[in-house]
Amino acid sequence: MSTLLLALGLVMIVEGLAYALAPSLIERMLEALRAMPESAVRQVGLLIVVSGLILVWLAWQMGATFG
Template sequence: MMALLILAVGLVLAVEGLVLALAPSRLDAAFDWFRAQPADRRRMLGLGALAAGVVLIWLARSLGA
């Protein structure tokens, strides 16, 4: 279980590091767009991301990961 958690954190850091290294100005634009959204929309985006993450975790676990 601990190895799976370390793998997950490593994957998140690798993907986020890749975005920061390859497209920092696009990331700035995305943050500006995100900040311009009302709090309710940001909350719904966060809940959607949470739901998608839970579904992906469930799918990975049911496939044997």
């Protein structure tokens, strides 16, 4: 459970920094997402999930412990 809380906290920090440091960039990105077809947005989301899984796997291979 502590690892899950750590991961969630790290995601919140990164997301919060993006909004705090570049709010206009976030607005432009949201406008670009609104202009994209739903299928393209789903593909981008799937690509991000797969990339995250690869990063977690690499961290595990490098010796990170989960739990």
